[in-house]
Amino acid sequence: MEIDGESKIIGIRAIVLITMSDTDRGIAWVRSVATLGELYYRIAEKSSHHGFPAGFCHTVGVGGHLSGGGVGTLVRKYGLAADNFLDATLVDQREAVGQRVHGGEDLFWAIRGGGGASFGIIVSWKVRLVPVPPTVTVFTLHRTLEQGAIELLNKWQYVAHKLHEEQCGEKGVVAVFSSSFLGGYAELLQHIGKSFPELGVKRNDCREMSWIQSAVYFAGFTNGEPKEILLDRDFSFYSKVFLKGKSDFVKDPIPLSGWEGIWRRFTAQGAGFMLMDPFGGRMGEILESEIPFPHRRGNLFNIECMVSWRDSGVWTPEKHLDWIRRMHSYMRPYASKHPRAAYLNCRDLDLGKNEEGNTSYSTAKVWGRKYFKNNFKRLAIVKGEVDPEDFFWSEQSIPPLILDKERRSSLIGFKGLISKPEPPIKHFL
Ligand SMILES: Cc1cc2nc3c(=O)[nH]c(=O)nc-3n(C[C@H](O)[C@H](O)[C@H](O)COP(=O)(O)OP(=O)(O)OC[C@H]3O[C@@H](n4cnc5c(N)ncnc54)[C@H](O)[C@@H]3O)c2cc1C
Structure with a gap:
């Protein structure tokens, strides 16, 4: 450095x-x-x-x-x-x-x-x-097309964000429904039997554990x-695999015809997988501006669509990249809009990137607003204060936005300047 x-x-x-x-x-x-x-x-x-x-x-x-x-x-x-x-x-x-x-x-x-x-x-x-x-109870259920996978996915999006908050991680990988419940199986079966009986979860599907x-x-x-x-x-699986991801947030239920189209795309060459995590619960209670992650109330679930390929000496990502870009384009009508939001931890350079040595606020806004919505401006102002020369630059780093003090303090939501640094905490280094 x-x-x-x-x-x-x-x-x-x-x-x-x-x-x-x-x-x-x-x-x-x-x-x-x-x-x-x-x-x-x-x-x-x-x-x-x-x-x-x-x-x-x-x-x-x-x-x-x-x-x-x-x-x-x-x-x-x-x-x-x-x-x-x-x-x-x-x-x-x-x-x-x-x-x-x-x-x-x-x-x-x-x-x-x-x-x-x-x-x-x-x-x-x-x-x-x-x-x-x-005690935490978990289950994972696989459902094929013949077992009504599409109808279940359709129903899932109406109920998953409203399930009991102790039921925290129901996640669908197309037709794999897995769930973690903070409590015993009897309580879980009671809740899910009421809100999502179509899934058909039984005692034998549930495993209690710490x-x-x-x-x-x-x-x-x-x-x-x-x-x-x-x-x-x-862990060898992850260390030898390449991944490309794209994310979305869904605010309105996807129609049955949309799920059918998604399903069809998974039968194509180069297909990957799609992880869906329901929001709601605590996520809906936190304000969009509380921290830079703004995707809160009103989001039913997020999607992380992924493709993976192994480096077996032959570099063949093209069909996977092609598949994920097509899938992303197919999802446009079903995804959040203005902006079509994205999750920073599923970083996607297709959304745009900084030019080496030159990061302009207006260019970076194109992807910055997708990740952070209205929080992007505040991030750029903080960056302008702590790193005005853009030392910590990367393809999608936040650009410094330097405002005079008056304009800065007139911005709503600011809680004061960065505090005076405390003495170095050397034992961490
Ligand atoms: C197999 C797999 C599973 C995943 N599962 C989930 C999941 O369940 N939920 C979820 O939300 N996300 C998940 N992700 C996404 C994951 O959260 C992001 O890829 C995350 O950026 C990984 O952080 P890292 O430190 O491992 O990676 P890195 O590539 O090392 O870092 C990612 C970014 O963070 C920066 N960074 C790293 N360390 C520091 C530091 N100390 N100080 C400042 N900046 C730093 C790096 O410069 C880089 O820009 C998964 C990713 C993979 C590959």
């Missing part, structure tokens, strides 16, 4: 340390170099009645995932990972050594869903853990693997 013409190497030791500063109050510090699997594992090591609402895949890094939002099985109950931050330690371009960012300030606001990479290097996060009961076992289950290990598997950073 070069600052003022001087080269300064910033080394973050790859030690994963999760300090439960006060287990009963459910507070932990986690370093950005940790993976989600390590975070979940260390929480479970210290407490059986706490969890953290973040994503499914255990090899995903805390650094990018948490600063971009973080959707997981607990999203309807507790919101995003980024809704549960209390503080952070960050190395920025001005200080280059360390700065604690306090809650309520603009920079702290920006890195909770605005993506850390535009603002500095986040060294660690202070997170609010969430209570989980001793929250940490459910994290193992949703990481894809469904055969009772030990929780230590969450510590495996080199």
